[in-house]
Amino acid sequence: MHTFLRFIFLFVVTTTFAQTELSFCNKSSLILDMLEKNHYKPKTIDDEFSKYVFTKLLERLDDRRLLYSQENIEELASLKDKLDDYLQNGECDFINEVTVFYEKHLKQAIQTIEKFEKMKLDFSGKDTVTYGSFKEKALFSKTPKTLEKRWSKKIRVDIIRDYLSLTDPSNFPKIKAQLKQKVIAENKCFIVDKLQVVNGLQSYVETTFLDVVCSYFDPHSSFFDPTDNATFMNSIGTENNSIGVWFSKNSDGKIVVSGLQTGSTAWKEKEINTGDLVLSLESNDTKVSTTCLSLESLYDFINDENNKTITFNVLDDKNINKTIVLRKENLKIEGNAVNSFILKGEQNVGYISLPSFYTNLDYGFGSANDIAKELFKLNAVDIDGLILDLRGNGGGSMKQAIDLAGMFIDKGPLGIYRDQQDNKTIVKDFNRGTLFTKPLIILINSESASASEFIAAALRDHNRALIVGSKTYGKGTIQQILPLQQEEGFVRITIEKMYGFKGNSHQAIGIQPDIEFPNLLSGIEDGESANANVIVSDTIQKDVYFEIPEAANYENLRAKSLARIEKNKASMTIKNINTNLRDYLDNERKLPLSITGLQQDRDRFNAIFEKSDDIEMTHDTFEVVNLADYKEILAYNKNKAKENSYAIKSIQTDHEIEETYHILADYIKQLAH
Structure with a gap:
């Protein structure tokens, strides 16, 4: 039963006949009983x-x-x-x-x-x-x-x-x-x-x-009532005629952006971001201030069928005022939320970015199916290698991650799940054959978590992928959503822990990349280990015996990368910002309560990021090119053309993608000798 429930979200049809509401005491008793029986490590x-x-x-x-x-x-x-x-x-x-x-x-x-x-x-x-x-x-x-x-x-x-x-x-x-x-x-x-x-x-x-x-019991076990569950279900599904942005109230009671829907224009263009403070919104000459505005009223304005284009005035995390125009779009039939590019240079390298392991609840497809389509197209143009960018990918459907991992290996184990009774379930790729056999690099960072970490660990254990970037978040547990009686609430319970098929776990420690890049938030964000009641990392005696290819030697690649990073202006800027930001945040600040006192503190903070533009640098290492079939789409779709232009600029100025390209080019040459 657990194996099946791991791979799907649990949806329960609400009954329509009259029922007696559960009391608070009954709910408490049921929840404690469910936790005791199902939690990976009950207390x-x-x-x-x-x-x-x-x-x-x-x-x-x-x-x-x-x-x-x-x-x-x-x-x-x-x-x-x-x-x-x-x-x-x-x-x-x-x-x-x-x-x-x-x-x-x-x-x-x-x-x-x-x-x-x-x-x-x-x-x-x-x-x-x-x-x-x-x-x-x-x-x-x-x-x-x-x-x-x-x-x-x-x-x-x-x-x-x-x-x-x-x-x-x-x-x-x-x-x-x-x-x-x-x-x-x-x-x-x-x-x-x-x-x-x-x-x-x-x-x-x-x-x-x-x-x-x-x-x-642990940071990821939680309770939510039916209203919260409806919100949750909307957040993982799709919706018609939407701007693709979700909102919430922060601890000050102000409206902020809480998420972007996978595949939406807002998600692709990244002009509006999670955490942005919403100051006002406007449509059809009606402007609404968010001062004292309820979330219900905000969504009423957004969902008004007459408001097809909405202008948002937001304040971003650097205190910069931005005006962003979002147009409603039909997201329900979004066919493919990912797109691939070719990085043309010394080597022709495929590039795919996947910000989440999403699933289409209506049609049964998801991110794995979408990437499979892109791999077929990339194979057709005979690329030399592939970069799979999982930075910022906080996870999602484990089934999608398992299906995706199987595209890069012929067959065999991908990992192990262990439950409360110490039962071990081996997760396997049951489909013979691969969709892509050439050199592969997975790019990760501190926001890569859960399913992202699973696939990175599995492909590294198979010596199938080189992992570069910065240490991941460290979430190696699996949750299951169970309804209370009469659906008067839902409990998300951590039921299992993930291990690599070699018996190692990334839980609470993250995945250390084979080649590490400077990280803006190094020493500031601690990931999973910073949470209260975190489940600790351990290893298990492996029950899997599988012959894997001999591990490649990355020492030469690592040395070359480090030499480039030491000279790279963007990397030096990141190290400098990180040092100054840690100094700012690590120490107590006692400020005069005056305009001058707070302005000086704000100026000190802003000065830390004064040269942050140096992180985005143009280069001539490679040219970002669309595949031929997508060029045809761009010719008659102005919205997609705009999104595409933004994506190309983002890739072309991303120093981590540039360094990953250098590493992959070196790796391809190393394998050729």
Whole structure:
């Protein structure tokens, strides 16, 4: 059963007859039972569990540490080591106590914010604001009084940052009142959003609690209610007439881009990106500010059939204001979300980028099928080798990854899955033959995870691919989605752990490339290992005996690459940015709470990226060329022509692709001798 469920998403048809709703206690009991029976490494429900859930729940409900103080939390102290007992005894009234506490402090927060409406705020710099190391855990204020001071500083910081983000800042004293009114309104909206959460506050607290319970077992086990499940299903499927962008609210209650749909124009052009702050949107002469705008209202505006083209004003992660125009398109019948190119130079090299292992839920095809089509076309033009770019690929369908891996090997094992009972399932490529036999390089980075890591590890274990780039994220576990009774929620449970067929695991350690490139976020992002309750890495006694080709010697390739990287301007820029960024983030910053104080800090941060344009460098190492059949499509499709032009420019100026090309060219020559 597990083997089958690993390869598909679990969809359950909702029954239409009347049913009695499960109580919170029943849900808790069912979830704990499901975790105990199915989780890869179940844990004991004891006082340690209780302390974790108590602490994490209050942190999750107040992730900005703006609603209650440590002194306030003591009001609930009696629950800290009793939650395990309550759940096991079916006594669940404690959740009402938590909800009352949460609602009380949300309303108090609104009262605190309103105090500042008529209060004169000090921007002289006499007050200071302190930012600790980025890896330090945020603490609650000690008392209600110090919490009010935190609010005072937050509001003033928000006002200054809004002022500094203006395209053409006016005299601050003249617009201070206007900015203050806007910031006060935004902060009140932030609280009101929480009070008016979909399905009610009680349901929200219960859902958060149940999700925290799941997270005690590992970072990827979670609970979501039917509303969240509908959102999840939409995110992995396709939809008609869409702009291909999803939105959410960040911890400040502001609307941000949360994802891009595979195959959409937004996904291909990458002008709008995950994390961008949405300031406003406009269509048909109607402009909507996102200040206090609900997600429901945002989607109502986007989904209005009259709004076929929508203009977004966003602020990106470098505080740059951008205007982006997105046109709705029919994404449901997108035939192929990947495209291949030829890099023409000393060697003719195929290039395919795959940002996710997607699947088409309507037709049963997906990324593997799409890449197979591209491999047939690339084989027809007799390329010398292939670059498969999995940077930023966070995973997706494991079946798609397994099918794709099988295209590059004749037959044999790809990996091992191990479950709670130590049962080992060997994952094999059952299809004889290969679609591509020439030299292959897989390009990875710190955002390559899960299915991406699986395929990189499998093909390296077969000595079929050379892995280059930077260390991967380190997610080597497999999840299964199970419904509660009556579909009153869904539990995602980590059921198995991945291993290479040699018995090694990349879980929590990532995959180290054969040839490593400088990484902008080295020492800043720790990947899977930084998560609480992470499942540790280990090895198993392999039960697989399979004769594989002799491993190639990469020492000469590595030495040549390192010599090029040392002289490469883009690589030197990355190393310099990384050093300065780590210095900025690693140390406490105590700033005067004034325009000058925050502007100097912002200028220091911006200066770190001052030469970031040097990372994108044109070169004459190769020319990026479309395949003949795609040129015909471009001749009559202006939208695809625009996307294609952007993609070619992106590849042509990507220093990592250029260095990967050099390595592959060296590898081809090495194999020829």
